[in-house]
Amino acid sequence: MASQExxxxxxxxxxxxxxxxxxxCELLKTLALSGFQDIHIIDMDTIEVSNLNRQFLFRxxxxxxxxxxxxxxxxLRVRPNISITPYHANVKESRFNVDxxxxxxxxxxxxxxxxxxxxxxxxxxAADVPLVESGTTGFLGxxxxxxxxxTECYECQPKPxxxxxxxxxxxxxxxxxxxxxVWAKDLLFAKLFGDKNLENDLNxxxxxxxxxxxxxxxxxxxxxxxxxxxxxxxIYDHVFGHxxxxxLSNEETWKNRNxxxxxxxxxxxxxxxxxQNGNMEKGCVTDDVSAMVSLGLKNPQDVWSLGENSRVxxxxxxxxxxxxxxxxxxxxxxxxDQLAVEFVTAAANIRASSFGIPLHSLFEAKGIAxxxxxxxxxTNAIIAGLIVIEAIKVLIKDSNNYRMTYCLEHxxxxxxxxxxxxxxxxxxxxxxxxxxxxxxxxxxxxxxxxFVEKIVKAKLGMNFPLIMLGASILYEVGEDLEExxxxxxxANLEKALSELPSPVTSGTVLTVEDLQQExxxxxxxxxxxxxxxxxxxxxxxxxxxxxxxxxxxxDKPIGNGESTSNAVPAEESLEAKKDVTIQEISEVxxxxxxxxxxxxxxxxxxxxxxxxxxxxTRNHNQLEKLxxxxxxxxxxxxxxxxxxxxxxxx
Amino acid sequence: xxxxxxxxxxxxLYDRQIRVWGADAQRRLSKSHILVYGIxxxxxxxxxxxxxxxxxxxxLVDDRLVTEEALSANFLILPDDNLFQGKTLAEVCCDxxxxxxxxxxxxxxxxxxxxxxxxxFEKFDVVVISCCALAKKKLINQKCRKLSKRVAFYTVDCxxxxxxxxVDLQNYKYSKKKLEENIxxxxxxxxxxxxxxxxxxxxxxxxxxxxxxxxxxEGFEDVEDRNxxxxxxADLPGVVKLRKDLCQTNSLNESQIPNAxxxxxxxxxxxxxxxxxxxxxxxxxxxxxxxSGKGDPLKNxxxxxxxxxxxxxxxxxDP
Numbered sequence: 027m028a029s030q031e032x033x034x035x036x037x038x039x040x041x042x043x044x045x046x047x048x049x050x051c052e053l054l055k056t057l058a059l060s061g062f063q064d065i066h067i068i069d070m071d072t073i074e075v076s077n078l079n080r081q082f083l084f085r086x087x088x089x090x091x092x093x094x095x096x097x098x099x100x101x102l103r104v105r106p107n108i109s110i111t112p113y114h115a116n117v118k119e120s121r122f123n124v125d126x127x128x129x130x131x132x133x134x135x136x137x138x139x140x141x142x143x144x145x146x147x148x149x150x151x152a153a154d155v156p157l158v159e160s161g162t163t164g165f166l167g168x169x170x171x172x173x174x175x176x177t178e179c180y181e182c183q184p185k186p187x188x189x190x191x192x193x194x195x196x197x198x199x200x201x202x203x204x205x206x207x208v209w210a211k212d213l214l215f216a217k218l219f220g221d222k223n224l225e226n227d228l229n230x231x232x233x234x235x236x237x238x239x240x241x242x243x244x245x246x247x248x249x250x251x252x253x254x255x256x257x258x259x260x261i262y263d264h265v266f267g268h269x270x271x272x273x274l275s276n277e278e279t280w281k282n283r284n285x286x287x288x289x290x291x292x293x294x295x296x297x298x299x300x301x302q303n304g305n306m307e308k309g310c311v312t313d314d315v316s317a318m319v320s321l322g323l324k325n326p327q328d329v330w331s332l333g334e335n336s337r338v339x340x341x342x343x344x345x346x347x348x349x350x351x352x353x354x355x356x357x358x359x360x361x362x363d364q365l366a367v368e369f370v371t372a373a374a375n376i377r378a379s380s381f382g383i384p385l386h387s388l389f390e391a392k393g394i395a396x397x398x399x400x401x402x403x404x405t406n407a408i409i410a411g412l413i414v415i416e417a418i419k420v421l422i423k424d425s426n427n428y429r430m431t432y433c434l435e436h437x438x439x440x441x442x443x444x445x446x447x448x449x450x451x452x453x454x455x456x457x458x459x460x461x462x463x464x465x466x467x468x469x470x471x472x473x474x475x476x477f478v479e480k481i482v483k484a485k486l487g488m489n490f491p492l493i494m495l496g497a498s499i500l501y502e503v504g505e506d507l508e509e510x511x512x513x514x515x516x517a518n519l520e521k522a523l524s525e526l527p528s529p530v531t532s533g534t535v536l537t538v539e540d541l542q543q544e545x546x547x548x549x550x551x552x553x554x555x556x557x558x559x560x561x562x563x564x565x566x567x568x569x570x571x572x573x574x575x576x577x578x579x580x581d582k583p584i585g586n587g588e589s590t591s592n593a594v595p596a597e598e599s600l601e602a603k604k605d606v607t608i609q610e611i612s613e614v615x616x617x618x619x620x621x622x623x624x625x626x627x628x629x630x631x632x633x634x635x636x637x638x639x640x641x642x643t644r645n646h647n648q649l650e651k652l653x654x655x656x657x658x659x660x661x662x663x664x665x666x667x668x669x670x671x672x673x674x675x676x
Numbered sequence: 677x678x679x680x681x682x683x684x685x686x687x688x689l690y691d692r693q694i695r696v697w698g699a700d701a702q703r704r705l706s707k708s709h710i711l712v713y714g715i716x717x718x719x720x721x722x723x724x725x726x727x728x729x730x731x732x733x734x735x736l737v738d739d740r741l742v743t744e745e746a747l748s749a750n751f752l753i754l755p756d757d758n759l760f761q762g763k764t765l766a767e768v769c770c771d772x773x774x775x776x777x778x779x780x781x782x783x784x785x786x787x788x789x790x791x792x793x794x795x796x797f798e799k800f801d802v803v804v805i806s807c808c809a810l811a812k813k814k815l816i817n818q819k820c821r822k823l824s825k826r827v828a829f830y831t832v833d834c835x836x837x838x839x840x841x842x843v844d845l846q847n848y849k850y851s852k853k854k855l856e857e858n859i860x861x862x863x864x865x866x867x868x869x870x871x872x873x874x875x876x877x878x879x880x881x882x883x884x885x886x887x888x889x890x891x892x893x894e895g896f897e898d899v900e901d902r903n904x905x906x907x908x909x910a911d912l913p914g915v916v917k918l919r920k921d922l923c924q925t926n927s928l929n930e931s932q933i934p935n936a937x938x939x940x941x942x943x944x945x946x947x948x949x950x951x952x953x954x955x956x957x958x959x960x961x962x963x964x965x966x967x968s969g970k971g972d973p974l975k976n977x978x979x980x981x982x983x984x985x986x987x988x989x990x991x992x993x994d995p
Contacts, residue, residue, distance in 0.1 A: 052953065055751050059717070059949035076691045082724055082776055104751045164696045165961065325681055327699050389687075393695055400695040403728045404960040407721060411953035415982050418950075429985045436972065442958065443980060443987025 035421040036061045042130040043067040044117050046093040048401050049136030051081045052410035058105040069094040070116040080403035124544045127153035132420050135159045144487045147180035152544035156420045160409050164400040167409040167433035171416050182452035197227050198273050200381050207394045210373035211359045219357040258340040259291045286381045294336045315349045317341035317368045326388040335375040342369035361396025462548035463570040469553045475519040480564045488540040495528045701968030708967045713737040713789050714806035715765050717749025717947040718834045721956025727773050733781040736766040737789050749947035794819050804830045810898040817868045828966045836944015837982035839955035840890050850969045866993040876926035884988050886979040888933045892919045893941050905945045
């Protein structure tokens, strides 16, 4: 039980919780029982059925309601005399500014995505409020403490970038099931049911294919006089048959690869489905339209045959046009949309068949497509307990005893809960130190837009950037800008850096600021003429901050640059994630340098096909990625098409 | 994959955890029957965890009436006097737990658990007892061991910022995945009595000090015929004397059981909610492992101390 000193600190404390999900529900309960009296809680989400297995403050009858508000009401029943203030809102809203954060004695994160974590980290640094950060996945979890100037900030160690796949792997040379899922979800589903105006790489780009894209565009139009099954079969034959044939014609591609097999609907299905299968014509009575239901497929854990997948494909397509026609054109893939999951599963499996890749069940496909993070109540409860223990230390300023704690699945040195002393701030961290970054860029060729998109937003994680050269503003995003300024900034975006009103050339120092995060950093510009197309596809190189080691980290998002899709987990095998283990900790290596983590000998479990990942850094990143109860990160597909076709742009 | 398939409702509700332990484990969970005795904060946490996980049934035994003290770390009790007038702890907690998951049967069994016959325990796959005197722990453990079927037995206790879990899975077979292969494993557990009888000098060096300290306090309560947790700092001289005797018998240096630790355990009679959450969480995971047969179960003690933040497994059995 708590000491008098602890109790009075707890009673007087005003705490901010960000997130009322898996960790949040447990945390709010434990805070209230521990005697906290003034708790504020921000969460933008509403309750879903799949939350109920662990977010124990919520009931079936709460589905659709605000998590923050329902959690408050539930905990007030247990502790009626405390104050809990809920905000059903995004923590990135401008009202949650530095002044708002300054009101709190400590901020406790139970978040599910990297973006919001980085944002809260910066606000805590700017407001000089301690942050206790946490994350869980399956049986693994971690709690860390971040105090400005004392311990490293959340961003002192680079975080793994979202997994990306080369466009050509997705469009023409898939080798894993996840590639088929990305194709089905981000290309085919988006093409058929999403915004028609978006750029889409669905059709195979063949080097010397005579077929122009104009011809194939028409294929996807639903002709009004057409029978829906006819339409479905036409799409089927085009994407699984014709396109594969077209790809096969490019022999260079298949020299060292297994050739795919074109599949046509007549090969796997009878001529006329509706005669063959009577219940296809039965209308669905429920609101939840489902191809599985109308085809009598019950178990989502079963792996369907090619024939079954083909039927599901046609039936799901038919149901979209029959029952949900109004939504067509505006749909984006959602893991909670049963029909969308069915369609994507079927399409991915048919494509997998074609390429000789093992097929997967709907349950598995849904996990991959929705980037669903495995979550259990026990880990969240443990992590919440650890957060409260650290929060109390923070309140009584017991800084010698701050710990970051890892919750493990397999014991390491007899420990299931392993405390580690926190690290000092990384002196080269561009977020919590004043260290400037440097950017090598071709100042004559790269536009301000490239700089804003690829560096300021993608790498520095800013939402409302302001870019200055000395006293002159080159670019600004904000709600109350003058119209003429908006026009000037828009024009600047299209100019090469060296042609801006205040030219950016070698030796220039740019100041980039985010007014909401009250975060700014300097970037030293260095002109460089040439960039390696394959290794540096951004055409720029940011340094002074170490990039996480990921296999494919360059990001040209598919479509118009704003991918709306969810991420695919870096490890597609469900088994793989479960085997992540910390096996040994060496406390010596660590602090010595001040830049290196203590957690130096982190290695993977026993799965042999991950041996390539067994160096410490990579696996530390695995742990850092435990971020993520219900994570929705961005999926990106990188464009290294040229590396395959050996074309050079320059 | 034996047994019935999960219903659509179960698949939807348990989606995220099926992704952790698989549909097979989920089916086994839904057919398992759990008994808990002694419902304070830690057990309340444990009950929440396994009800959410979707066990088949949970039976609660605790005839004590609800008091102000019981409210402190137990979120299953709403502080509304009218709600629990005349009701026992088990009854009040049962009402709250039912709400967490309508698919789990939660019920109350009245009576003194010490008098329940062996056949009573046969109905369960898992028995968890808490806030129990030493003699009662041994007794219930023995009853579970007399049965032909294997009943997993656990004790759990939190004192202040410290917690202890004991596990007896008897002869436990399970499979684990190694290098893509399923390896059959077997573990032999001692009973509670056997474990605590292992001479201290026979234990590996660097066994958690908490293990020894908990035995001293437990022994003190036993000798003094106290209920678990009925101690105060005034008992320190008596406890220190018992420590001396035990250390002499066991050839252990008394410094292995520091006074400061004994003091913390003596005065920590009220539970510390963060520790309840942590210990209740670890116990939940262990019970899920034992039922599903997936993953290495801990053998056979677990200790957590919020002071140093370590969660340690200790194997206390005859070498």
